[in-house]
Amino acid sequence: MKLNEVAENVLKVIDSYGFKQEGAFNLRLNGMAVCHGDSRHIRIVKKEDKPGIDIYISGEAEQEQVHIPVVMSEPGMKDVVYNDFYIEDGADVTIVAGCGIHNDGCSESRHDGIHAFHVGKNANVKYVENHYAEGTGSGDKVLNPVTKIYVGENSVFTLETTQIKGVDSTERESFIELAEGAKLYVTEKLMTHRAQTAVSNMDVQLNGENSSARIVSRSVARGTSRQVFHPKAVGNALCHAHVQCDSIIMDQARISSIPEINANHVDAQIVHEAAIGRINSEQLTKLMTFGLSEEEAEAVIIETFLN
Template structure:
């Protein structure tokens, strides 16, 4: 595997060698359309600020709320000496060849800090965009939700509409302090031959909440992601929701892990996966290490094509008897009678299948603000096209 990863890195041009745009105004109309499909609003309607990076260049970085700080991560490292205490704390720089590559050849990324007590209603948006063909983009992101703050982030990752191949490596470290709340919604909209390698670590302190919503419904060659959240303080909560479609000849190795280290912590991992001819490995791992910990894991998969593969790997790991953990998993295909029922009511076979799939992917997420719920439902609706 290591040799294949090395070959993958060597296949692409470093983003630092390819110039990006200097301003959002340089984006073409078809690019703006694709970015909107990831939840990114160029006019910042319904947003408190924006960060957009193309290749290795930051094209825009601005936030209108004084209590929320947004900077390119390289600027933040220069501004704050204390940021070194957070840098590579939750993800090891030696984890694999991709973390090592990002440590040695950083193409920027974003730094977001919600100051103590700051509660924002509207989301902050970020976009990591590969605009040139055969480019490897290597970013490192830091988000800190300080004590008692509330922050919502929508991040859209995409490639140029005519781009055929690329590599995105994204290191993310999220810190949720005491009583803070961080909702992070990621929408992927890559190209058919794009490889994606996120590496994410999360730390939640006492009474804190971290919610992750991950959506990948369009063409991509390979995704390998496995965020790990550690619940460090009493009553901390982590929820991971993922909605994923694997197109023909793709390999999506996705999942998440939550370590419940403190008393009365809670965790939930919910995934909906669809194989349209690709392979999905859906992982979930809950580790109960403290009294009163409660956790649930749910993986539901649907296969639409005969050559599709879904491999569900749910894991429960209890280190003492005073924990409550459960899991359920199911994989199958659409029942023919369901299709015939809808066709009898005037839908074509294609429309019937699309309707069933959309209903399957329509995950209602408890506690999601209306603005983010609208973005999620819009993204799922997009899935009907080409299904």
């Protein structure tokens, strides 16, 4: 189907892999699944009982992609969607999700994506999620994702989640369970401006022997924005976890980092590091001696920090 310019532009920002209406995909626009396609190994089925889709990924999928972006361009809409992923043993797949809001109105636009991933054994899953909002209106742009991930034996799950900009309020809830030998890699990036608020709660349960988790969270808070991080790693078996949160604070922003590490087993090894500080003034001065303005120098440092 032909999309309008607003939708096309938002899709370009939120789908960094490049969204095309081919292969396995599902585009949700203003609360409706407007187009979708299956591939040989990936089948998308509309839910009967509530809004959302079931995505079935075959064990024969090798380096395959599925794209399921959400675009909200009508102001004043509240969209709740339930997506469930069933990933068979041995599947190798990249799931590109994301939500972009364009709000030119004065009412709140809100999207709550409730995602559950049921991952079999020996699978390799990468889940990429970008959040972005824009628009000239005064209406708030709100994104409250809930993500549940159950990683089966010896599977690898990579979660890359990025709040690019423009989201006025977000409350992220993530819950992850790791079975024997399962590995989790999380990269969370978050940028807040003006009076935006962001809360991110993440609960990682290392239940299986030899499971491991590496969580890296990087954030920048500007204006009068407020960020609260509460990552929690619970070691219930022989396992390794490393949680690292780094934040740059600017202007009158406020950041709280409340990591929680719990060792419930003698062979649970869990490390946490967190740092909050302002932009490195030496880097800033150095870049400015190369002729960059203070704003340009700040932009370079923030981009390097987040990427």
